[in-house]
Amino acid sequence: MTAERGDILKVTDLRTYFPVRSGGFIPRVIGQVKAVDGVSLNIGPGETLGLVGESGSGKTTVARSILLLAHPTSGKIEIDGQDITHLSSAALLPVRRKAQMIFQDPYNALNPRHTVGTIISAPFRIQGVVPPGGVKAAVAEMMERVGLNPEHYNRYPNEFSGGQRQRIGIARAIALRPKLIVCDEPVSALDVSIQAQIVNLLRDLQQEFGISYLFVAHDLAVVRQISHRVAVMYLGKLMEQAPRKTIYTAPLHPYTHSLLSAVPIPDPSLQKRRSRIMLEGDLPSPINPPSGCVFRTRCFQAQERCASEVPPLTEVEPGHLVACHFPVAEPPAAAASTVAAQAD
Amino acid sequence: MTAAAVTSPPRRHRRLEAARDFAVRFSSRTDGVVGLAILLVFAILAIAPQLFVGPLETAVTATGSSLEAPSAAHLLGTDELGRDILNLTVHGARISMTIGFLATLITIALGAGIGIMSGYLGGKADALLMWLTDVFLVLPNFVLAIALAPILLDIIGAQAELFGIRATLLVIVVVIGVTSWATTARIIRSQVLSLKERMFVDRARVIGTGSGRIMRRHILPNVVNLIVAQSVLTFAYAVFTETSLSFIGLGDPFAPSWGEILAAAQSAGAPGLLAWWYIAAPAVSVVLVVVAFTLVGNALDDLLNPKSAVRR
Numbered sequence A: 001m002t003a004e005r006g007d008i009l010k011v012t013d014l015r016t017y018f019p020v021r022s023g024g025f026i027p028r029v030i031g032q033v034k035a036v037d038g039v040s041l042n043i044g045p046g047e048t049l050g051l052v053g054e055s056g057s058g059k060t061t062v063a064r065s066i067l068l069l070a071h072p073t074s075g076k077i078e079i080d081g082q083d084i085t086h087l088s089s090a091a092l093l094p095v096r097r098k099a100q101m102i103f104q105d106p107y108n109a110l111n112p113r114h115t116v117g118t119i120i121s122a123p124f125r126i127q128g129v130v131p132p133g134g135v136k137a138a139v140a141e142m143m144e145r146v147g148l149n150p151e152h153y154n155r156y157p158n159e160f161s162g163g164q165r166q167r168i169g170i171a172r173a174i175a176l177r178p179k180l181i182v183c184d185e186p187v188s189a190l191d192v193s194i195q196a197q198i199v200n201l202l203r204d205l206q207q208e209f210g211i212s213y214l215f216v217a218h219d220l221a222v223v224r225q226i227s228h229r230v231a232v233m234y235l236g237k238l239m240e241q242a243p244r245k246t247i248y249t250a251p252l253h254p255y256t257h258s259l260l261s262a263v264p265i266p267d268p269s270l271q272k273r274r275s276r277i278m279l280e281g282d283l284p285s286p287i288n289p290p291s292g293c294v295f296r297t298r299c300f301q302a303q304e305r306c307a308s309e310v311p312p313l314t315e316v317e318p319g320h321l322v323a324c325h326f327p328v329a330e331p332p333a334a335a336a337s338t339v340a341a342q343a344d
Numbered sequence B: 001m002t003a004a005a006v007t008s009p010p011r012r013h014r015r016l017e018a019a020r021d022f023a024v025r026f027s028s029r030t031d032g033v034v035g036l037a038i039l040l041v042f043a044i045l046a047i048a049p050q051l052f053v054g055p056l057e058t059a060v061t062a063t064g065s066s067l068e069a070p071s072a073a074h075l076l077g078t079d080e081l082g083r084d085i086l087n088l089t090v091h092g093a094r095i096s097m098t099i100g101f102l103a104t105l106i107t108i109a110l111g112a113g114i115g116i117m118s119g120y121l122g123g124k125a126d127a128l129l130m131w132l133t134d135v136f137l138v139l140p141n142f143v144l145a146i147a148l149a150p151i152l153l154d155i156i157g158a159q160a161e162l163f164g165i166r167a168t169l170l171v172i173v174v175v176i177g178v179t180s181w182a183t184t185a186r187i188i189r190s191q192v193l194s195l196k197e198r199m200f201v202d203r204a205r206v207i208g209t210g211s212g213r214i215m216r217r218h219i220l221p222n223v224v225n226l227i228v229a230q231s232v233l234t235f236a237y238a239v240f241t242e243t244s245l246s247f248i249g250l251g252d253p254f255a256p257s258w259g260e261i262l263a264a265a266q267s268a269g270a271p272g273l274l275a276w277w278y279i280a281a282p283a284v285s286v287v288l289v290v291v292a293f294t295l296v297g298n299a300l301d302d303l304l305n306p307k308s309a310v311r312r
Helices: A061-065 A116-127 A135-145 A150-154 A162-174 A193-209 A220-226 A244-249 A256-263 A268-273 A305-308 A333-344 B011-027 B031-045 B048-053 B085-121 B123-138 B143-154 B167-195 B199-206 B211-247 B260-267 B275-303
Strands: A009-021 A028-044 A047-050 A074-079 A099-104 A181-184 A210-217 A228-233 A236-243 A314-315 A320-322
Touching: A009 A061, A028 A047, A028 A061, A028 A210, A028 A236, A047 A061, A061 A074, A061 A181, A061 A210, A061 B085, A061 B123, A099 B143, A099 B199, A116 A135, A116 A150, A116 A162, A135 A150, A135 A162, A150 B167, A162 A193, A193 A210, A210 A220, A210 A228, A220 A244, A228 A244, A228 A256, A236 A256, A244 B211, A305 B211, A333 B275, B011 B031, B011 B275, B031 B048, B031 B085, B031 B275, B048 B085, B048 B275, B085 B123, B085 B211, B085 B260, B123 B167, B143 B167, B143 B211, B167 B211, B199 B211
Parallel strands: A047 A210, A047 A228, A099 A181, A181 A210
Antiparallel strands: A009 A028, A009 A074, A228 A236, A236 A320, A314 A320
């Protein structure tokens, strides 16, 4: 991995299971949903790690676990060198200043009964921080910084569009100048034109304040825009992790190949001619995942060995990790290389 | 732009606007308006009964003879002691409405508190609180009230006074409150269960907001609509229960609530003597108030429920 020392976020072998209880008068635990099953990540200062995967792959649970919104079953989470996995909520309070979160659905994430001013100034109140010049001035400055009109201080969230609400969420997240912001699908609920604005805003803020991002998304094109490195998740496990360029031009995992081939090309004639990798079936149940490699049930490379042996996440070249017995060495379908070419 | 430029309409102004908007929508509900009008009449009577019918008549100051039928002098007739029924009924409004109001406060405080805590905290606290709620939910309220009233009265002492209110009245208030919060708790808990999964709760937790503050600042304001609608319905129930308890002799014989008048009519043998006016006045009052509260409650429930109404 690139930045060993001075990592802002270090996640080691994180597992987050949710118990499945039987109904009835005295519920018993009858199984575990293995939402996150042994994920390790690290993010350096000012770096963005994109975390991609389809619905149900556990990427949102990773994001929630890092800020202890979901309780990790095992593993270790370190923020700025401090192990926070088992901290009490009181001991966690100062850590919350360093790590913030931006949420997916801007319609759900703002309390409809609070004004924008109340929402953005809440971090100061809760943390007992008085910024120089007073809270109100700081909030106005923050609103202006994220592209909101400070005159809208007393408005309610329902008076704003989706993009503006996401800006409110961002203003609140950067209020305490955190070192890390976990972005849980921050743009997937927005229009494409608004998506670009928000991604650009996040990039500008990163440059200005040196914030690190964990950027969770299912859209490879968006992740390409903002990430320095990309990690691919499937059914609670990491499949591949590599610098951005490598993921888009020389991926090794069959799952990464299939994800890239699902990215549409904005040229109809190319789109028609390209050969696409179509995955069969649905995501298996995380209550009862397949033996061996969890991806083998839908993998075009799968062989007998995949069912018996779990492929370990191994470093095949510096910074490029893959969990696969039979990696695909050839370059990805034409589409992905076009996408990658646009990126650089 | 600096902080000095932060000039948007102040919050109070916006609230006023919202209130006016709500009043307009409420006025389009005929049932709600009718209910509110009836309630206003009774509220005015309860606040200043002397203004309309003079001081409360007693056996000593009675103005008529025994069981007079309605006439110009006594619009609603008199009771067996010669007291004017109109006078008693108007004064009864104060007692009945006060008890209804206090009992509603207790019911809503208990119901909202337990509902919010149970729903938000979840786990063992939820299991315990909901077990308690279920117990109160399945116990027949009225039977429990009948059993509780004399016990509480014995504990406090019938002659005692608390906060200037006679113990007998207070016991009725407590009994109604204790027996009717369970429904409110259940309803509010169900709403809280959905609210706490909303992302603004996660967002509050991420900046380190404690559970108590989340419940007060984020959950409570979002269940206010339920609380308002429940309060109004509870008020109706409380007035009704007070009347019933008084009627069977568990009320305060010195306070002329509607239930007490009905109980007196019963023991004076009004039905047998065909003194219908003795029963009609308090009974019609109770029915009117209960119906009015139910009308207002239903209208509020429809208007305040964000799911049932199309809102801007």
